[in-house]
Amino acid sequence: MAKLPTPQMLVASRPAFPDKDWFDTKPDFIPGSYCYPAKMETMEMLHMPHPHEWDPTAENWNLPEDWEKILCDAFADRLEKHRSLKLFMDICVRCGACADKCHFFLGTNDPKNMPVLRAELLRSLYRRDHTMLGKLLGKRVGARGWDMHVVKELFYYAYQCTECRRCSLFCPYGIDTAEITMIVRELLHEVGLGLHWIMDPVKNCSFTGNHLGIQPHSYVEIVEMLADDCETVTGIRPKTPFNKKNAEILFITPSGDVFAEPGIYTFMGYLLLFHELDLDYTFSTYASEGGNFGSFVSFNMAKKLNAKMYAEAERLNVKWLLGGECGHMWRVINQYMDTYNGPAPANMEVPVSPITGTVFDVAKSTKMIHIAEFTADLIRHNKLKLDPRRNANLVTTWHDSCNPARGMGLLDEPRYVLKHVCDNFVEMPENTIREQTFCCGAGSGLNTEEIMELRMRSGMPRGNALRYVQQKYGVNHMACVCAIDRATLPPLADYWAPGCTISGLHELVGNALVMKGEAKRTMNLRQEDLPEEALDEEAPADGNAESQGEGR
Amino acid sequence: MFASLVLVLLIAAIAWIGASVGLAPLFGVVLPYAAVLVFIGGMIWRMTYWAKSPVPFCIPTTGGQEQSLDFIKQAKIDCPSTTWGVVKRMFTEVFLFRSLFRNTSAEIVENDPVNKGPRLIYYSSLWLWAFALIFHYSVLVIFIRHFRFFMEPVPAPITWVETIDGIMQVGSPRFYWTGGLALVALLFLLARRVWNYRLRYISLANDYFPLWLLLGIVCSGLCLRYFDKTEISQVKIYLMGLTHFAPVSAAGINGLFFIHLTLVCVLLMYFPFSKLAHMPGVFFSPTRNMANNSRRIRHINPWNPPKQYFTYPEYEDAYRDAMAEAGLPLEKQPEKAAE
Numbered sequence: 001m002a003k004l005p006t007p008q009m010l011v012a013s014r015p016a017f018p019d020k021d022w023f024d025t026k027p028d029f030i031p032g033s034y035c036y037p038a039k040m041e042t043m044e045m046l047h048m049p050h051p052h053e054w055d056p057t058a059e060n061w062n063l064p065e066d067w068e069k070i071l072c073d074a075f076a077d078r079l080e081k082h083r084s085l086k087l088f089m090d091i092c093v094r095c096g097a098c099a100d101k102c103h104f105f106l107g108t109n110d111p112k113n114m115p116v117l118r119a120e121l122l123r124s125l126y127r128r129d130h131t132m133l134g135k136l137l138g139k140r141v142g143a144r145g146w147d148m149h150v151v152k153e154l155f156y157y158a159y160q161c162t163e164c165r166r167c168s169l170f171c172p173y174g175i176d177t178a179e180i181t182m183i184v185r186e187l188l189h190e191v192g193l194g195l196h197w198i199m200d201p202v203k204n205c206s207f208t209g210n211h212l213g214i215q216p217h218s219y220v221e222i223v224e225m226l227a228d229d230c231e232t233v234t235g236i237r238p239k240t241p242f243n244k245k246n247a248e249i250l251f252i253t254p255s256g257d258v259f260a261e262p263g264i265y266t267f268m269g270y271l272l273l274f275h276e277l278d279l280d281y282t283f284s285t286y287a288s289e290g291g292n293f294g295s296f297v298s299f300n301m302a303k304k305l306n307a308k309m310y311a312e313a314e315r316l317n318v319k320w321l322l323g324g325e326c327g328h329m330w331r332v333i334n335q336y337m338d339t340y341n342g343p344a345p346a347n348m349e350v351p352v353s354p355i356t357g358t359v360f361d362v363a364k365s366t367k368m369i370h371i372a373e374f375t376a377d378l379i380r381h382n383k384l385k386l387d388p389r390r391n392a393n394l395v396t397t398w399h400d401s402c403n404p405a406r407g408m409g410l411l412d413e414p415r416y417v418l419k420h421v422c423d424n425f426v427e428m429p430e431n432t433i434r435e436q437t438f439c440c441g442a443g444s445g446l447n448t449e450e451i452m453e454l455r456m457r458s459g460m461p462r463g464n465a466l467r468y469v470q471q472k473y474g475v476n477h478m479a480c481v482c483a484i485d486r487a488t489l490p491p492l493a494d495y496w497a498p499g500c501t502i503s504g505l506h507e508l509v510g511n512a513l514v515m516k517g518e519a520k521r522t523m524n525l526r527q528e529d530l531p532e533e534a535l536d537e538e539a540p541a542d543g544n545a546e547s548q549g550e551g552r
Numbered sequence: 553m554f555a556s557l558v559l560v561l562l563i564a565a566i567a568w569i570g571a572s573v574g575l576a577p578l579f580g581v582v583l584p585y586a587a588v589l590v591f592i593g594g595m596i597w598r599m600t601y602w603a604k605s606p607v608p609f610c611i612p613t614t615g616g617q618e619q620s621l622d623f624i625k626q627a628k629i630d631c632p633s634t635t636w637g638v639v640k641r642m643f644t645e646v647f648l649f650r651s652l653f654r655n656t657s658a659e660i661v662e663n664d665p666v667n668k669g670p671r672l673i674y675y676s677s678l679w680l681w682a683f684a685l686i687f688h689y690s691v692l693v694i695f696i697r698h699f700r701f702f703m704e705p706v707p708a709p710i711t712w713v714e715t716i717d718g719i720m721q722v723g724s725p726r727f728y729w730t731g732g733l734a735l736v737a738l739l740f741l742l743a744r745r746v747w748n749y750r751l752r753y754i755s756l757a758n759d760y761f762p763l764w765l766l767l768g769i770v771c772s773g774l775c776l777r778y779f780d781k782t783e784i785s786q787v788k789i790y791l792m793g794l795t796h797f798a799p800v801s802a803a804g805i806n807g808l809f810f811i812h813l814t815l816v817c818v819l820l821m822y823f824p825f826s827k828l829a830h831m832p833g834v835f836f837s838p839t840r841n842m843a844n845n846s847r848r849i850r851h852i853n854p855w856n857p858p859k860q861y862f863t864y865p866e867y868e869d870a871y872r873d874a875m876a877e878a879g880l881p882l883e884k885q886p887e888k889a890a891e
Contacts (some may be wrong), residue, residue: 004675007669007670008662008663008670010670011660011662011670016751017749017753020752021577022754029657078778079605080604080605081605081606081608081855082605082606082607082608083605083606083607083836083838084607084611084837084838084839085603085604085605086601086605087602087833087836087837087838090598090602090827090829090833091829091830091833091837092827092830093752093759093827093830094749094754094755094756094759094827095652095680095684096680096750096751096754097563097651097652097655097680099750099754100656100657100658100750101656103660106658106660106672111750113756114750114754116754117753117754120754131710131825132825133758133825133826140757141756141757141758142756142757142758165613165839166612169613169615169654170651170652170654170655170656170838171651171652172645172649172651172652172684172834173651173830173833173834173837174645174651174834174837174838174840175837175839176611176613176694177837179611179839206861206862207870208871209867215874216871216873216874216878216880217871217875217877217880219877220878220879220880221878232766238762241881242881243880243881244881245881278861285875285880286864286867286868299608299609300857303857303859304859304860304861305861307861308860308861308862308864311861311863311864312800312864315864333847334844334846334847335609335610335611335846336609338846338847338850338851339608339609339610339846339850339851339852339853339856340856341859342850357813358621360847361848362618362620362633362845362847363617363847363848364848364849365846365847365848365849366846366847367852368575368847373620373621376621376624380621392845402629403731405614406614406615407611407613407614408614408618408844409614409618409619409620409844410620410629411616411617411618411630412617412619412620412624412625413620413621413624416623416624429674431656431674432674434616435614435615435616436654453610460670460672461658461672464667464670464671464672465670465672467667467671468666468667468671471666471667471668472625472666483597518712535635538780
């Protein structure tokens with residue numbers, strides 16, 4: 001990894017707008033500004049169109065001979081398929097309200113990272129082929145034709161957008177750049193252009209069940225190891241049910257959580273919680289991925305990867321699905337899953353919490369609920385004994401992940417849980433949380449090392465807000481419900497707010513959970529010493545401080 | 553920017569000259585009929601064009617807390633889960649420009665004392681919201697007021713609107729606030745485009761042209777009322793003729809009137825084929841007009857492709873031995889599968 005500039009240098013080095021009109025500027029493919037291309041063999045395995053070797057810095061990208069026709073036809077096809085696309089091509093008035101809402105624009109000051117201009121890259125092509133004025137007047141009304149530079153430009157900027165939808169919240173017509181970026185990425189795939197960091201996980205997920213390509217026996221091994229760690233901390237070895245037929249619940253979480261720190265601690269939190277509840281559940285090694293990198297490729301690839309969830313729910317004959325902490329996974333589950341692969345198999349039922357009896361009518365059709373909803377409901381019904389003093393070393397804040405925030409509206413459920421497991425909670429500034437939350441800067445498959453400086457730039461608004469509460473209120477921790485966040489926020493925090501740690505929500509739940517028959521805890525799930533106040537013999541007052549947890 | 557201005561001036565000049573060399577029937581009769589036809593036809597065509605493409609997925613942008621557990625308060629307007637909620641959301645969007653009301657402007661302070669380094673600060677920025685709202689409402693009122701020229705007797709609601717609009721009772725003829733406000737708002741929107749470097753960078757002729765056109769219409773209208781006063785009763789007779797498909801002679805009507813009329817006609821014809829189509833468009837926007845209920849009610853995609861995926865039997869075939877060794881339950885034991 002190249003050496004990063006200091007935050008001051010990074011901010012000061014954002015260039016001014018170019019003098020030239022945006023029609024005449026071209027992106028500069030220098031190392032660090034683009035992600036590595038997908039391997040030909042990966043693309044072949046996945047039967048993607050026109051797999052080929054290519055290099056983003058090369059003049060020639062080795063596109064198929066009739067690439068222009070392929071792209072024009074694909075664009076016309078997408079217009080027929082998506083009303084959103086037609087509409088978003090037609091109705092933008094270029095009012096500029098979206099401009100400084102984008103974290104990529106704030107961090108780079110590249111005008112083509114303003115959502116409006118990112119969309120104009122495609123809109124200009126639309127005008128030439130699909131509007132009368134564009135056909136007649138061409139460049140004078142902002143129309144242009146396809147050429148290789150346009151393709152390169154689309155590639156460059158479609159992968160400097162994390163599909164976070166923040167712009168769409170502020171747009172007076174709800175124009176959603178995520179929708180445009182998703183479709184541009186689809187178009188580029190028609191001529192064989194894709195990213196290694198996205199396509200490799202897609203391949204793995206297709207053939208082994210999860211992004212990391214963990215094979216069934218290794219998956220079991222890793223989870224067993226995490227259960228051993230749970231035993232080290234609590235004296236209780238949680239159950240680890242796999243591929244168990246007729247379980248009540250199939251639990252699916254991103255595979256990042258069984259693999260990488262700090263996600264593994266969140267996973268340990270799940271194990272402990274389910275064990276304590278004596279939940280009749282199972283993991284699946286086949287559907288061992290909650291995340292969906294297919295959604296960063298095309299609608300169809302997202303559908304393909306997602307199909308395993310219902311297929312496995314049917315095979316294992318479970319009643320409902322419980323989903324772990326993940327961001328884009330929940331965009332897919334909330335807004336796409338039922339449409340892609342529904343209706344849910346006949347053996348499934350409307351989710352009912354076996355502990356509290358709460359019927360989750362909101363998920364009547366998908367039959368899948370979020371673990372934050374599940375746990376919040378448990379806490380509300382006083383079903384968990386929690387000792388927040390075990391997290392007393394933390395002054396935590398909450399990062400709303402873009403997809404659950406703007407593609408679902410999951411805001412207060414995790415806060416409710418967090419406030420019951422951690423006494424010291426501070427919100428970041430209001431323009432950086434809840435529906436206005438800022439992306440970690442590396443969502444939608446951009447969490448790769450080769451663009452680390454770019455990630456620090458695009459993550460500036462988030463990192464900066466964290467720094468603010470760190471400096472002002474002594475915040476030293478940020479919790480979130482997203483596996484990509486758990487991978488991307490630690491380097492971001494190290495850069496913008498050194499000293500702040502990152503965790504998932506259920507790591508903190510696992511810490512605070514007082515289990516039946518547990519050994520006296522001296523360590524948290526990371527096997528660090530518990531804070532002094534938690535070692536106090538006095539048990540915490542029973543019940544929960546209702547006054548804290550009422551949300552906003 | 554200047555090209556668009558020149559174009560609008562050119563249109564005005566043609567109308568002026570045309571009317572004065574006896575082509576008044578062309579500019580005063582043929583053009584208005586054509587413009588109205590193009591406008592209506594164009595709008596229908598545009599909306600049909602949108603409607604022909606399906607909405608394959610339920611993709612509302614959720615702007616607040618979803619419907620959830622009973623102790624968690626839902627943001628019923630910003631994150632609606634019912635049709636009624638969507639109606640409320642759309643109402644605030646269309647009538648109050650709610651999304652634009654959220655607007656902030658982000659500023660970077662390079663050496664902030666709190667952050668001990670760079671800090672991003674967000675300020676509420678309501679100028680655009682305010683002037684956009686003023687402009688749209690003024691134009692709406694002006695539009696309604698103009699019906700006095702097409703209707704006899706003048707319906708009472710129009711008279712009320714006029715009374716309210718002229719409530720300050722200044723000037724003769726009485727000054728209508730909306731005329732002035734529309735002008736000010738248009739000038740603001742234009743100035744913003746010119747002086748804000750970001751906006752200047754993204755602006756196209758397609759953005760300047762409608763602004764100049766509307767400025768032309770508002771200015772010529774104001775002139776007709778307050779300065780180069782036209783003979784109102786004559787104009788009314790003339791317009792009533794048009795609306796009753798019995799055009800009368802336009803002789804004696806001020807040339808400026810034809811400029812005004814022609815610019816309006818150009819606006820009508822331009823409307824459906826330009827960004828001005830955002831007016832009907834906002835109602836079609838799937839990120840705003842859908843309820844966030846996709847876990848409760850299945851949304852159907854008419855072109856949903858068939859399911860193709862790596863199935864469990866294929867998976868078990870690929871990993872059977874390893875799975876058996878790891879003690880995972882299997883559909884087919886290795887020895888059986890080998891047969």
